[in-house]
Amino acid sequence: MTASDPNRVLIVGAGIAGLAAALRLHRAGRRPVVVERSPARRGGGYAVAFAGVGYDAAERMGVLPALAERHITPDEMVYLKPSGAVSFTVPGETVRSMVGERSLSLLRGDIEDVLYQAVRDHAEFRFGTVVEEIAQxxxxxxxxxxxxxxxxxxxxxxxxxxxxxxxTQVFGPEADFRRDLDHMAGVFMLDRLPEGVPAGATVSLTDAGRTLAIIDLGQGRAAAFFGYRTTDPQGELAAGAAAALPRAFADVGWVAPEVLARLAAADSVYFDTISQMVVPRWSRGRVVLLGDAAWCVTLFAGYGSSLAVGGADLLGTALEEHPGDIPAALAAWEERLRPETERKQRLGRRVKGLYAPVSPVARWVRDLPLRMASYPWAGRLLQRRLQLKG
Ligand SMILES: Cc1cc2nc3c(=O)[nH]c(=O)nc-3n(C[C@H](O)[C@H](O)[C@H](O)COP(=O)(O)OP(=O)(O)OC[C@H]3O[C@@H](n4cnc5c(N)ncnc54)[C@H](O)[C@@H]3O)c2cc1C
Structure with missing residues (x-):
């Protein structure tokens, strides 16, 4: 295919950002071609909180009902001491009221699936394909x-x-833009809950800069989440999950040995540095970055999928508002979106210290609000406050 088509857009990547862009740009009268490196669509992933600009955009794009069907109703959260004994439990009722009104809890793979089903007949998909060279x-x-x-x-x-x-091809080497936040994250799906983990719960244990959580996602699905601090994120990434996770969690008890033993057989393992992308300008001519490629606010901010969908929706709007003028559309898009992504990046940097505290005192301080919510009186107060706000 070499013939010029003034309405064609090429989208690289069929993650949340790429699929949302394909759907929204199709609605804006474009013909999307999506190239995806993986030979097939990915499933699974990890649970994400989906709210804010992404939720609003999903509603406008007509995919909210399908997303709502995949909502994982959160249940109790159990916090363990390093020994594996229960420290405190936040009841399911309190957790659900903390989630808020216009917010969903979704598996990343489910967001991708809903977007893909909505756009599959309106875009050309080429799996197992990458871009080798770009000229403009x-x-x-x-x-x-x-x-x-x-x-x-x-x-x-x-x-x-x-x-x-x-x-890398158009803006420059990754190292010029990457800000490592000195943590790693590893997630994989489990075919069954480990022994002793209660159904419906999210159970987590934090010890000396490491957090292991087992999350029951409902419908027979569960995930293991490993997060840990490191002074050498790129070294850990190069080592890979199979070497790095057993090393980092070697002396963690509880279900860590059992879950790590299942790592080799897990079919979709996510393992990466927790890093932000600081790209001073998201477009060069007719090439624009979207989603984690452009900003990656990280899981510390808990807003990357929302920004990916919200950013795709705004991109469609900007193209509609600036017909025939790509540079003007991209400039207007970036001006509207950048303040929120920078706010979320700042939030991500602020909370990174709370994530997997090293010292017991820091862990106690981090857990204090949740510990308070575990008391029935405080839980009721919190629920009332949140209901008043909602
Ligand atoms: C553990 C964890 C928890 C999170 N929690 C939340 C949360 O609570 N709330 C929230 O909103 N966000 C959360 N996020 C962030 C959110 O998941 C991401 O921001 C979002 O999925 C980014 O989507 P993306 O499409 O930009 O990138 P990706 O998901 O990385 O997708 C990129 C796609 O491009 C493909 N690709 C890569 N290279 C090439 C290539 N060269 N050619 C073609 N295709 C290629 C990949 O295979 C992939 O399909 C979390 C992230 C993690 C890791």
Whole structure:
């Protein structure tokens, strides 16, 4: 495919950002071609809180009812001492009232699935394909793909995640933009709950800069989450989950040995540094970055999927408001979106110290609000306050 098509947009990456962009840009009258490195769509992932600009955008894009069907109703949260004994429990009722009105708890794979089902008949998908070379001028952008074809488009959206190849090809090396927050995250799905973990609960244990959580996602699904501090995130990433996780959690008891023994057989393992992307300008000519490729606010901010969908929706709006003027549309889009992403990045940096505290005192301080919520009187007060706010 080399012929020019003024309405074609090329989207690199079929994660939440790429799929949301495909759906929204199709609605804006474009013909999306989506290239995805993986040979097939991914499932699973991890649970994300989906709210704010993403929730509002999903409503406008008509996918909210399908997302709401996948909502994971949160239940009690159990916090363990390093010994594995229960420290305190926040009851399910209190947890549910803390989630808020316009907010969903969703598996990343389920968000992707809902977006994919909505757009699959309106976009061309090429799995197992990457972009090898990008060239552009004032009229168009041309991408040579690994399947031997060249796609010519009016816009190329780089939605290929934290380690975006689009960003490297067009903006510069990853190291120029990456801000490591000195933590790693590893998540994989479990085929059954480990022995002793109550159904419906999220149970977590924090000890000396490491957190292990087992999350029951309902419908027979569960996930193991490992988060830990490190002074060498890139070294850990290079070592890979199979070597790094057993090393980092070697002396953690509870269900850690049992869950780590299942790592080798797990089919979708997420393992990465917790890093933000600080890219001074998200577009160069007809190439724009979207989602984690552009900003990656991190799981500390808990807002990346919301910003990916909200950002895709705003991109569609900007293109509609600036017909025939890609640079003006991209400039207007960035001006509207950047303040919120920078706020969330600041939040991510602020909470990083609370995530897996090293000292018992720091852990006690971090747990204090949750510990308070575990008392029935405080829980009721919190619920009333949240209901009044909602
Ligand atoms: C443990 C964890 C918890 C989180 N919790 C929350 C939360 O509570 N709330 C929230 O809103 N967000 C949360 N997030 C963040 C959220 O998941 C991400 O911000 C969001 O999924 C980013 O989507 P993306 O599409 O930008 O990137 P990605 O999900 O990384 O998708 C990129 C896609 O591009 C593909 N790709 C990569 N390279 C190439 C290439 N060269 N060519 C073609 N395709 C390529 C990949 O295979 C992938 O499909 C969390 C993240 C983690 C890790």
């Amino acid at each position: 001028d004032e009229r168009e952008v041309r991408a040579r793909l690994s399947d031997g074809t060249t796609v010519t488009a009016e816009l190329l959206v780089g939605a290929d995640g934290l380690h975006s190849a689009t960003r």
